[in-house]
Amino acid sequence: MIPFNKPFLSGKETHYMYQAVDTGKLSGNGYFTKLCQNYFMERYGFKKCLLTTSGTDALEMCAMLCDLKPGDEVIVPSYTFVSTALAFLREGANVVFADSMDSNPNIDADKLESLITPKTKVIAPVHYAGIACDMDVIMALAEKYNLIVVEDAAQAIDSFYKGKALGGVGHLGAFSFHETKNITAGGEGGLLVINDERFARRSEILWEKGTNRAEFFRGAVNKYGWVDMGSSFLPAEINAAFLWAQLENLDMIQNRRKNIWNQYYEGLKDLEEKGCFRLPQIPDYATNNGHMFYLICRNLEERTALIKSLKDNGVTAPFHYLSLHKSDYYQSHSSSIPELPNCDRYADCLVRLPMYFELTDDQIKEICELIHRYYGSVLS
Numbered sequence: 437m438i439p440f441n442k443p444f445l446s447g448k449e450t451h452y453m454y455q456a457v458d459t460g461k462l463s464g465n466g467y468f469t470k471l472c473q474n475y476f477m478e479r480y481g482f483k484k485c486l487l488t489t490s491g492t493d494a495l496e497m498c499a500m501l502c503d504l505k506p507g508d509e510v511i512v513p514s515y516t517f518v519s520t521a522l523a524f525l526r527e528g529a530n531v532v533f534a535d536s537m538d539s540n541p542n543i544d545a546d547k548l549e550s551l552i553t554p555k556t557k558v559i560a561p562v563h564y565a566g567i568a569c570d571m572d573v574i575m576a577l578a579e580k581y582n583l584i585v586v587e588d589a590a591q592a593i594d595s596f597y598k599g600k601a602l603g604g605v606g607h608l609g610a611f612s613f614h615e616t617k618n619i620t621a622g623g624e625g626g627l628l629v630i631n632d633e634r635f636a637r638r639s640e641i642l643w644e645k646g647t648n649r650a651e652f653f654r655g656a657v658n659k660y661g662w663v664d665m666g667s668s669f670l671p672a673e674i675n676a677a678f679l680w681a682q683l684e685n686l687d688m689i690q691n692r693r694k695n696i697w698n699q700y701y702e703g704l705k706d707l708e709e710k711g712c713f714r715l716p717q718i719p720d721y722a723t724n725n726g727h728m729f730y731l732i733c734r735n736l737e738e739r740t741a742l743i744k745s746l747k748d749n750g751v752t753a754p755f756h757y758l759s760l761h762k763s764d765y766y767q768s769h770s771s772s773i774p775e776l777p778n779c780d781r782y783a784d785c786l787v788r789l790p791m792y793f794e795l796t797d798d799q800i801k802e803i804c805e806l807i808h809r810y811y812g813s814v815l816s
């Protein structure tokens with residue numbers, strides 16, 4: 437069976453984990469944590485970075501930093517993972533779901549203005565499959581209506597919008613190092629990126645359980661105590677050590693993943709030309725980071741049959757998100773459910789193909805052949 441995902445291993449992970457154990461300093465914010473945080477700041481120009489225990493935690497920290505009051509509104513795409521919405525709901529805000537674009541699953545920036553009310557405080561775009569949302573349009577709206585932009589960059593490591601690293605365009609950004617992402621911190625992990633100076637001090641306090649411990653360790657204050665809200669968002673050094681072994685190999689990982697993506701594209705574009713399905717479209721302002729390769733089938737029945745046909749031939753190809761605005765939780769907590777036709781179409785028609793470092797060229801060819809066979813066509 438060809439799995440959908442398989443975490444990359446550089447071989448140095450356990451070496452660095454042993455090194456962390458040998459230092460005897462195992463809790464958070466140690467040597468490897470700082471190494472990873474500095475890497476992101478230097479490579480991508482992020483102003484401030486804090487490792488977290490998950491992408492969800494990084495989003496929750498973003499939501500806490502937005503200082504929301506009950507009744508405040510946060511605009512979120514409906515075609516996303518639960519955490520994008522839940523992080524803000526937990527802070528007492530109302531989530532307003534936005535539709536996807538016709539051309540790709542990202543939030544339709546040109547239709548956002550009609551959703552903005554006097555209660556809107558935040559827009560949280562998700563860079564689906566690591567492909568950028570139209571950030572100039574979103575940042576201009578934020579400027580005009582005095583909103584905070586939180587980028588859910590969970591899938592978007594090493595991807596760019598008009599040359600700017602994703603996660604570094606909005607006021608705050610969140611990455612995930614879950615095992616299904618391009619790199620992992622040993623299964624679970626995340627990163628909070630703070631691009632706006634006004635959130636810098638408070639982010640450290642929330643991270644350190646509501647204390648000013650980080651300032652104390654820098655020597656900025658002579659004792660530390662409880663000063664604000666917070667929680668335990670720091671990962672252990674073992675996880676940071678694992679992540680460091682992956683970061684050292686980031687270029688190699690990215691090159692291979694993009695190469696796999698291009699092989700799929702070349703192997704399947706004749707079927708797109710015949711109208712069998714649509715392939716991902718990358719806007720001029722965006723780059724591809726090889727996070728995901730997907731097809732958009734013509735309808736749910738065809739997608740279901742394609743998934744079954746691949747499965748019968750040993751290939752795991754899963755669909756992805758269900759529309760959040762149609763979830764049981766949202767339906768039972770909300771009085772009005774919006775109509776979001778593009779989102780519903782992606783929920784019904786999108787299917788993802790296996791994508792991981794070790795996937796071989798022969799396996800990619802085999803998968804493309806199986807898809808051709810399903811559509812009654814031969815690989816050209």
Ligand SMILES: *Cc1c(COP(=O)(O)O)cnc(C)c1O
Nearest residue numbers: 490491492517519590612613614
């Ligand atoms: C993976 C993911 C998350 C959650 O990240 P975790 O590290 O699993 O908590 C949030 N948003 C999106 C878009 C994701 O893909």
